Amino acid sequence: AENGYNLWLRYLPIENVQLRQAYQRQLSSIAIYKHSPTIDAALKELINGINQMIGKVPNISSIPGGAAINFKTNRLVLAKLDQPAIAAQFSTVERRQIGQEGYLIKTIRQNRVQQILIAANTDIGLLYGSFHLLKLMQTHQSLQALNIQQWPRLKLRILDHWDNLNGTVERGYAGYSLWNWQTLPGIIQKRYIDYARANASIGINGAVLNNVNASVKSLTREYLIKTAALAKAFKPYGIKVYLTAKFSAPKELGHLKTADPLDPAVIKWWQDKVKEIYHYIPNFGGFLVKASSEGQPGPGDYGRTHADGANMMAAALKPYGGIVMWRTFVYENKKGADRAKQGYEEFKPLDGKFADNVLLQAKYGPIDFQPREAFNPLFGAMPHTHMMMEFQITQEYFGFATHLVYLGSLFQEYLRKDTYQKGPGTTIAKVLEERVNPETADSNRLTGIAGVANIGTDVNWCGHPFGQANWYAFGRFAWNPMSSADSIAEDWLKMTFTNDPGFVNPIKKLMLGSREVAVNYMTPLGLSHIMNFATHYGPGPWSKFPGWDARDYHHADSVGIGLDRTATGSDAVSQYAPALAAKYSNLKTTPLNLILWFHHIGWDQKIATGETMWNSLVHYYYKGVKQVAAMQQIWQSMKGKIDEDRFNYVTQLLKQQHLEAKWWRNGCVLYFQQYSKRPLPKDCKEPG
Numbered sequence: 001a002e003n004g005y006n007l008w009l010r011y012l013p014i015e016n017v018q019l020r021q022a023y024q025r026q027l028s029s030i031a032i033y034k035h036s037p038t039i040d041a042a043l044k045e046l047i048n049g050i051n052q053m054i055g056k057v058p059n060i061s062s063i064p065g066g067a068a069i070n071f072k073t074n075r076l077v078l079a080k081l082d083q084p085a086i087a088a089q090f091s092t093v094e095r096r097q098i099g100q101e102g103y104l105i106k107t108i109r110q111n112r113v114q115q116i117l118i119a120a121n122t123d124i125g126l127l128y129g130s131f132h133l134l135k136l137m138q139t140h141q142s143l144q145a146l147n148i149q150q151w152p153r154l155k156l157r158i159l160d161h162w163d164n165l166n167g168t169v170e171r172g173y174a175g176y177s178l179w180n181w182q183t184l185p186g187i188i189q190k191r192y193i194d195y196a197r198a199n200a201s202i203g204i205n206g207a208v209l210n211n212v213n214a215s216v217k218s219l220t221r222e223y224l225i226k227t228a229a230l231a232k233a234f235k236p237y238g239i240k241v242y243l244t245a246k247f248s249a250p251k252e253l254g255h256l257k258t259a260d261p262l263d264p265a266v267i268k269w270w271q272d273k274v275k276e277i278y279h280y281i282p283n284f285g286g287f288l289v290k291a292s293s294e295g296q297p298g299p300g301d302y303g304r305t306h307a308d309g310a311n312m313m314a315a316a317l318k319p320y321g322g323i324v325m326w327r328t329f330v331y332e333n334k335k336g337a338d339r340a341k342q343g344y345e346e347f348k349p350l351d352g353k354f355a356d357n358v359l360l361q362a363k364y365g366p367i368d369f370q371p372r373e374a375f376n377p378l379f380g381a382m383p384h385t386h387m388m389m390e391f392q393i394t395q396e397y398f399g400f401a402t403h404l405v406y407l408g409s410l411f412q413e414y415l416r417k418d419t420y421q422k423g424p425g426t427t428i429a430k431v432l433e434e435r436v437n438p439e440t441a442d443s444n445r446l447t448g449i450a451g452v453a454n455i456g457t458d459v460n461w462c463g464h465p466f467g468q469a470n471w472y473a474f475g476r477f478a479w480n481p482m483s484s485a486d487s488i489a490e491d492w493l494k495m496t497f498t499n500d501p502g503f504v505n506p507i508k509k510l511m512l513g514s515r516e517v518a519v520n521y522m523t524p525l526g527l528s529h530i531m532n533f534a535t536h537y538g539p540g541p542w543s544k545f546p547g548w549d550a551r552d553y554h555h556a557d558s559v560g561i562g563l564d565r566t567a568t569g570s571d572a573v574s575q576y577a578p579a580l581a582a583k584y585s586n587l588k589t590t591p592l593n594l595i596l597w598f599h600h601i602g603w604d605q606k607i608a609t610g611e612t613m614w615n616s617l618v619h620y621y622y623k624g625v626k627q628v629a630a631m632q633q634i635w636q637s638m639k640g641k642i643d644e645d646r647f648n649y650v651t652q653l654l655k656q657q658h659l660e661a662k663w664w665r666n667g668c669v670l671y672f673q674q675y676s677k678r679p680l681p682k683d684c685k686e687p688g
């Protein structure tokens with residue numbers, strides 16, 4: 001039975017006879033120069049994948065160092081570019097531009113003999129290249145005339161696990177934590193290796209193992225030894241391990257009186273702790289820190305700045321090559337304060353004050369992983385600071401693991417947003433890649449992206465079979481932020497389900513529309529943060545708790561709805577480049593999908609839809625529900641094209657999603673109607 005455990009690493013037999021025979025001719029043998037744990041991982045994957053796809057185990061041979069290319073037989077060659085014979089097949093530019101993690105794949109021939117070269121400067125490049133070759137086969141492409149140059153545009157491509165040491169996962173909807181702390185370090189489960197394979201197949205090279213709402217226990221010797229075992233298991237796959245660091249650790253673990261980042265005893269404590277960490281975990285990546293945010297301790301407790309805190313930790317890590325990822329997610333629920341402005345207000349003045357091994361990790365929007373927000377104005381406002389993006393792969397605000405929401409569209413939307421930092425065309429992708437100042441040497445660029453993982457112990461890892469696509473898409477966008485959501489969805493569908501275009505084409509379309517569908521039935525037209533306050537599941541525009549009121553996020557009243565973030569309101573627009581501030585200040589030039597983010601709009605006012613605000617709002621909610629019904633129909637017509645297990649499971653999930661889309665629609669429409677006091681448009685009378 002197909003249970004989804006193999007993710008996109010399914011190596012189904014190639015049924016097309018011609019293609020299968022071509023692959024058999026090309027891949028009957030594999031040659032390497034030298035073994036290493038990473039090369040062995042690549043070989044294992046290739047042998048297994050090729051055997052499953054073409055029914056033949058390739059034989060493995062080794063080539064003596066320094067030898068010329070031997071054209072006796074067809075074969076696949078995995079080789080580092082320090083072999084002169086291999087290097088000679090490529091230009092200097094090609095060899096240089098792939099850097100430390102990229103690879104080159106090329107079909108070369110002499111007379112009738114054909115060889116496929118996978119070449120790289122490093123072992124990890126060869127592993128990444130091997131996964132690329134397998135992907136070509138999984139998606140049924142010809143290997144006849146390959147000429148591929150691939151390299152990652154961002155250095156740190158990281159999954160953040162919000163995993164607690166007791167096995168629960170904050171905002172995790174796919175079971176429990178993968179890390180079995182009780183049986184570590186002795187037991188290395190196969191699942192850890194499969195996790196590493198999946199990540200390596202998409203170029204993810206880092207994992208923060210524990211929750212940003214951190215427990216200091218993860219920094220104790222006992223847990224460092226366990227973490228070291230995981231780090232060692234992941235190493236052949238190019239994955240570094242990171243830990244979150246609770247700012248109060250010197251007090252809690254070190255029994256110091258303070259955690260003040262400028263206190264010499266505190267500085268010493270972190271230096272010693274870091275030394276201990278590297279003793280156990282020589283390839284440790286560094287710390288991720290949530291400080292002075294949502295009750296977490298931080299430098300603010302001692303009247304110090306974020307820069308004081310981050311730099312102190314960064315100095316301790318520096319001698320070992322470690323880094324600090326310092327989050328910008330900070331806010332206070334002060335009455336009348338616009339939460340969207342707070343991160344920028346706190347961090348913008350610190351631009352240029354962070355050490356060179358610190359990155360600021362900012363969420364894509366200024367509030368919190370909402371279905372749609374304006375982009376976070378910190379991107380484009382911190383030219384002298386390494387900025388990394390934080391996406392959320394787990395669907396905290398997108399119907400958990402029940403709703404089908406392909407996030408590739410969301411990743412693409414934000415990465416392509418124009419910040420205007422250096423005039424038009426300064427996309428967030430460019431800001432992240434630090435291509436804004438082209439004079440910066442490549443090697444000085446500390447760049448990165450993080451995604452909050454949606455992975456757990458569920459048999460299919462992610463809960464929803466389509467949740468796997470979001471993990472996959474995150475990796476692909478991390479590798480290249482200018483990737484296309486469309487082609488990523490296509491690759492993923494082919495690898496995960498089938499190459500049948502009768503399935504791939506309609507379901508790709510369904511995936512690409514799915515995020516907007518969820519926006520329509522949850523938070524259309526720029527609404528945000530109106531979900532149930534406690535669970536973040538289902539509607540809750542009425543939620544009200546001491547110190548927190550959903551009305552601060554939607555501002556519905558007898559006049560209209562939406563937040564005025566222009567100069568007459570909170571003036572959040574002023575945090576953007578002047579060209580954008582002007583655009584967002586004017587309702588007519590504000591993108592329709594963000595009008596309620598930036599403006600308070602009268603119920604009877606006509607908006608760009610051609611209808612009044614009220615009627616438009618209601619129509620979006622109704623449209624969202626109809627769209628889910630259409631998704632169900634499309635899915636039903638796929639019966640027989642894929643395995644029954646996953647077909648039936650997704651059928652059930654879509655049915656539930658349809659019910660819940662109605663719940664959102666009815667809850668929100670009826671709630672807002674109390675303010676609008678207007679009837680529903682005539683075509684929106686469907687009950688229940």
Ligand code: GCW
Nearest residue numbers: 162170171212213290329368
């Ligand atoms: O999205 C919110 C979540 C919290 C989370 C916080 C954060 C880990 O509701 O559960 O805490 O953001 O990103 O720090």
